[in-house]
Amino acid sequence: MPGGWAELLVGRRELWLELASSEWLPVEVAWRLLAEADRPVLVELAEAQPDPGVLAALAAHPSQHVRQAVGRNPAAPPAVLADLLNDRPPLESCEVCERHPVPWTHPPDCPDPDCELPGGAACDGSHQYARHTIVEAALGHPAVLAALLRELVTAEHNVATLRAVGGPTLTACLRDRRARERAAVHPALPLDRIRALLADPATAHLAAANPALPAADLLRLMPPP
Numbered sequence: 001m002p003g004g005w006a007e008l009l010v011g012r013r014e015l016w017l018e019l020a021s022s023e024w025l026p027v028e029v030a031w032r033l034l035a036e037a038d039r040p041v042l043v044e045l046a047e048a049q050p051d052p053g054v055l056a057a058l059a060a061h062p063s064q065h066v067r068q069a070v071g072r073n074p075a076a077p078p079a080v081l082a083d084l085l086n087d088r089p090p091l092e093s094c095e096v097c098e099r100h101p102v103p104w105t106h107p108p109d110c111p112d113p114d115c116e117l118p119g120g121a122a123c124d125g126s127h128q129y130a131r132h133t134i135v136e137a138a139l140g141h142p143a144v145l146a147a148l149l150r151e152l153v154t155a156e157h158n159v160a161t162l163r164a165v166g167g168p169t170l171t172a173c174l175r176d177r178r179a180r181e182r183a184a185v186h187p188a189l190p191l192d193r194i195r196a197l198l199a200d201p202a203t204a205h206l207a208a209a210n211p212a213l214p215a216a217d218l219l220r221l222m223p224p225p
Contacts, residue, residue, distance in 0.1 A: 020044035023075075027051045034058065043069045050075040059083050064094055064130035071137030084138040087131050094130035096123035139169065167193075180206075187212040 006022075006029040009015050016037055019025055021044040025033075030049050033041060034057055046058040046069035059070045059080045070076055071084050082088075095117060096104060108119030121129045167190040173183035174193065183189060184197050184206035191214075197207035198217065208218060 016041045017044055021048050023048045023050055025049065027054060030054045039063050039065060042066045046070045047073050049073070052077050052080065055080050056083070060089050062092055064091065064127075064134055067091075067134045068137040071134060071139075071141055074142065076138075076141060076143065078143050081138050081141055081143055084134050087134070091127045091130055094123055094127035096121055096129060097125070097127065185209050185211075 006019060006026050009019055010029050010032060016033060017040060019029065020033055020037065020041045025045075025048070027049075030045060030051060031054065033045055034054060037045070042058065042061065042063070043065050046055070046061075046066050049055060049058070050073075052075075055070055055073060055076050056079070058066055059076075060083070061067060067084055070080060076084075096102070096106065099117075100123075103122070103124040105122040106115075106117045106119055110117070110119070123129060167188055170183045170186050170189045171193055173179040174189075174197075180203070184194075184203060187210065189210065189212065191212065194207050194210050194213050195217065197203040198213070198221075204221075207213060208221065
């Protein structure tokens with residue numbers, strides 16, 4: 001392909017979706033798409049674009065779907081992931097509150113055949129469901145290491161409250177006193193970590209409340225007859 005190919009093709013809006021999905025898209029063209037394109041194009045751009053400056057701008061986009069796509073991009077740097085994890089800048093709206101007066105929770109048996117919201121999607125004005133989906137996307141990124149986890153567990157949005165979070169992340173959360181209580185009772189915490197907490201008088205009451213703890217372990221806590 002000759003040099004300047006993207007500049008030639010970007011004049012045709014019907015090609016924007018394909019252009020945005022190319023990791024070879026020049027950064028100058030990516031900035032143009034960012035300024036002019038609609039959400040589906042920006043989602044493609046957020047998943048494929050390797051430029052950190054463009055990704056930082058996309059991570060601040062008002063659409064939760066664009067932010068989620070940034071979290072799935074393997075080129076997203078730690079600083080951008082930290083912004084996603086900590087809701088920086090804060091979302092101003094979400095799909096729930098754009099459709100319904102808040103507070104509102106989407107019923108699992110929604111009668112609207114055109115509604116694409118999943119059951120349980122909710123907004124109380126803080127756009128909590130949208131924020132959860134962004135955080136969950138970012139948590140799957142390979143660059144989410146201990147430093148980011150440290151920032152995450154001390155932020156307002158605590159990873160230990162997420163249903164989909166895994167054992168290694170919860171184990172990291174145990175190292176932070178502000179996240180320890182929630183991580184200790186999370187059913188995805190590895191059993192060996194639950195038992196270690198159970199053996200510590202300071203945390204035994206938390207481990208005993210974990211639904212993943214086998215009944216046999218609880219029975220051993222009882223004094224002998």
